[in-house]
Amino acid sequence: DQQVKQNSPSLSVQEGRISILNCDYTNSMFDYFLWYKKYPAEGPTFLISISSIKDKNEDGRFTVFLNKSAKHLSLHIVPSQPGDSAVYFCAATPSGNTPLVFGKGTRLSVIA
Amino acid sequence: DAGITQSPRHKVTETGTPVTLRCHQTENHRYMYWYRQDPGHGLRLIHYSYGVKDTDKGEVSDGYSVSRSKTEDFLLTLESATSSQTSVYFCAIRPPPERGHNEQFFGPGTRLTVL
Structure with missing residues (x-):
C-alpha cells in the first residue's frame, strides 16, 4: 500500500514556464515533507x-x-530551466526517528 | 556536500555469489540507510541503522543483511545474489532528528548487475 503517491510518471514543460509536480499521501501521521531531485547516475x-x-x-x-x-x-x-530536467521524488515522515517514505518519482523534462 | 561515499560504484556478479556493498561517511551521524532504486518503484528502504550495532528492517529487507561495527561504515550484504537484486543501491545519512533535521543526504550509488 503506497503511502506516498506521485501519480504522474512524467511531465514536459517549456523553458520559462511553470512546472508543477504533485504528490499525495495517505498517512495522517506524516508531518514533514521533502522533495528530492535526481539526475542520471x-x-x-x-x-x-x-x-x-x-x-x-x-x-x-x-x-x-x-x-x-x-x-x-x-x-x-518558476521559471523552469533545462537544467531542471531530472526525476523528482516526494518524501514524507512522521518526524523523529522514523525513516522517510518516498514516492515513485516524476520525470520532468524542460524543453528549450 | 555531505561526506558520503559508496564502494564499489559498479559491480557485475553471478547468481548465487555473495556481495557486500560499503557505505562510508565522514559526518559522524548516527542514522544511515540503504535503499534500492528500480524503474516504477522509486526509492525503497532495505535496512537502516540508528547507531553502532543497532539496525532495523525496511520495506524490502528479504535477501539482505547489514552490519554496522563503526559509526562511519554501514555494510549491505547479499548472501546469495539473485537476478531480482539487480538494481541501483543508494546509501543515505541523516543529521540528528532531535535538532529538527529530517533531511537525508545520499551517496552516489552502486549499480549492481546479477547475471
Whole structure:
C-alpha cells in the first residue's frame, strides 16, 4: 500500500514556464515533507522541505505548497530551466526517528 | 556536500555469489540507510541503522543483511545474489532528528548487475 503517491510518471514543460509536480499521501501521521531531485547516475539531492505547521515554503525558484486537509503537496518551479530536467521524488515522515517514505518519482523534462 | 561515499560504484556478479556493498561517511551521524532504486518503484528502504550495532528492517529487507561495527561504515550484504537484486543501491545519512533535521543526504550509488 503506497503511502506516498506521485501519480504522474512524467511531465514536459517549456523553458520559462511553470512546472508543477504533485504528490499525495495517505498517512495522517506524516508531518514533514521533502522533495528530492535526481539526475542520471547520481544520488538524489535534497531540494526543499516543509513542515506540517506551514502551508508554503519558498526557496528561490522552488516553492512547496502543503494542503493538509487534502493530504496533498505540490512543488512549483518558476521559471523552469533545462537544467531542471531530472526525476523528482516526494518524501514524507512522521518526524523523529522514523525513516522517510518516498514516492515513485516524476520525470520532468524542460524543453528549450 | 555531505561526506558520503559508496564502494564499489559498479559491480557485475553471478547468481548465487555473495556481495557486500560499503557505505562510508565522514559526518559522524548516527542514522544511515540503504535503499534500492528500480524503474516504477522509486526509492525503497532495505535496512537502516540508528547507531553502532543497532539496525532495523525496511520495506524490502528479504535477501539482505547489514552490519554496522563503526559509526562511519554501514555494510549491505547479499548472501546469495539473485537476478531480482539487480538494481541501483543508494546509501543515505541523516543529521540528528532531535535538532529538527529530517533531511537525508545520499551517496552516489552502486549499480549492481546479477547475471
